[in-house]
Amino acid sequence: MFIARVLQGIGIQGPSAMGETTVSAVVWLVSGLVFIYDVITLPLYSLVQWPWRQVRRAKRIRVVRHAIAQHGDKPCFGVREVLVEEDEKQPNGKIFKKYDLGEYRWVSYTDFGERAAWFGRGLRELGLSPGDRVVVFAETRAEWLISALAAFLHNITVVTLYTTLSEDAVVHGITETEVTHVITSHQLMKKMRPVLERCKNVTTVVYMEDQLEKTDTGSFRDDLRIVSFADVLQMGEHSTVAASPPTSQDVAILMYTSGSTGVPKGVLITHGNMVCTMVSFATGTEIQSEDIYLGYLPLAHVLELMGEMCCIMFGVPIGYSSPLTMMDTSSKVKRGCRGDCSVLKPTMVAAVPMVLDRVVQGIESKLQAAGPLAKALFNWMVEYRNTWRRRGFDTPIMHGKIAALLGGRVRAMASGGAPLSPHTHDLVRSCMGATIQQGYGLTETNASATLMDGDDVSVGSVGPPLLGCYIRLVDWEEGSYRTTDHPRPRGEIVIGGENVARGYYKLPEKTAESFFEEYGIRWFRTGDIGEMCANGNLRIVDRKKDLVKLQSGEYISLGRVETVLKTSPLVDNLFVYAESSRNNVVAVVLPNLAPLRQLARTSVGPALAEADLDDLCANEELEGHVQRALAEHGRAGRLDKFEIPFRVGLTSITWSPDNNLVTAAFKLKRKELADFYREDLRRLYK
């Protein structure tokens, strides 16, 4: 959502009615001028930037660069002060609640440790014992980490659940783990009410307070004990219960996946696993003394949790944020008030591909509006910048407005959770002037398996295996991926090492299916298809689940097609569907309103320009135009002819975990989507 507005501020304007010759002449002229500039400044830059060092670094495989230091009074995490919440009238007359936000308030490492110790003893006072489990069900905020660390100190296992999970899934997690204590937050108390009606064994609820509002603790079961976070801290401060530290073999976290098929599965992660993952993360990232990390992804996502744990280990302050307050234009930020990024000026940000795709969409729709000259110049600039980057230089152009969206200081971004399209990778890297390290890993492998080297300037790969991780490829005959393939070996990715989890909680069959031991190492079958490059980088090329065999015998990777088509400005989300009895694929698209209206105006007629989304989606003629636009986009993204949807249906229903069409991590649930759109798919294939 926030990204939809990210690019409002870019504003590249230019005359749009310019002939093609003029455009290329201008680009030629500018590139000529810049060439002269290059020649003049090259010696200077060589002296200042030492590009050979950068190139040499890019060639080095990996070196352990870090040692754990002591941090004491250094700031550990910061939370932004909410001054006031007020109504703001929008131009269209609607009224939205907005925050006026103050500065970040910081807590030192010493204080963080103290609070965790208090909270841990407080939990013991509330009746938890070493060896018990506690559910942490909250959005990303400082208290989340305090709770987790507190539980670890007493050998209490933390059960994590995504806040976007459906009510049934939350009940499933709470029941399966037999917990009696739940830690949640002000924002989620409403969601917990019906859940706790169904989970009678829960006796105690701890809630993290809101900065402004008082939490409503009424209308819960009478026998439920409801305590505020501050009260637990206070109970712990005056308690004398001794800590009961776990061993590396004890389970630290029982992490529920978002569940792309069926109910979420709990993954057991030990303390040893976590330390091991952190060490391997650390070898893949260079940390500088002025670094600040922006924490906003769900902590129930293993990538974010490990990222924040690493920050704590290396003394990188974490500034908490949320998608609603991240940027100046974010939906909860009062007009005139600065967003979290502008105030915090983070240097490190983790992102999921969905977020970065939206950034690219925003840039492209701006360019579309700005006309051919701006577009040609922009493309040339991206190319120019990438060219020099590969030679090891940094160029001063193109920082500016886009980088300022995230505070202007971001130097490193990490992306994980799904493959990032090379186009998005290149474009965002150029515009932000930051490295984007793409990583690969699963909850089952404690998030880590591979991570691109910070100095790697390529796109499309997820980097080499992290320290302590083994990767091997295994033939998958059905999809005809073999380790004997040329030019590069391909096959199902199997991950081994200390970071592989012990198994799924209470699911022995699933565990036996996916986990096995060999050569004294524990292995996990990922279901993803990879390709090993000559330099040791892994590329993700497919997913077993996404592969469908067409009637002609061609295999088609639905996920790959979606990754390409999703970067079209017309598309908010889409799913591609193929029937094995057919020779072509269709797609159901959830469109973006503004570009769709634009297309409707120019292709169908001005009458549709103000129509709402439902009416637009019901227009079959418009569907045809969307199909043509997507086909063109697909060809530009080098999709094969049979991979391009031959018909496209439009839908105005947003897919969310609530209607069970995507997982809590917003991965598509193909079976559910196909069932939901059965009629439409039949119509499209007719």
Ligand SMILES: *[C@@H]1O[C@H](CO)[C@@H](O)[C@H](O)[C@H]1NC(C)=O
């Ligand atoms: C921690 O708790 C587990 C039970 O979950 C128990 O088996 C283990 O022995 C405990 N560890 C320590 C060091 O007490």
Ligand SMILES: *[C@@H]1O[C@H](CO)[C@@H](O)[C@H](O)[C@H]1NC(C)=O
């Ligand atoms: C509550 O706990 C008891 C015993 O541990 C168990 O038999 C029962 O199924 C649990 N009830 C629910 C609703 O989880």
Ligand SMILES: *[C@@H]1O[C@H](CO)[C@@H](O)[C@H](O)[C@H]1NC(C)=O
């Ligand atoms: C992953 O977790 C397991 C325990 O579930 C642990 O033994 C292993 O060391 C962890 N791996 C990494 C890389 O942290």
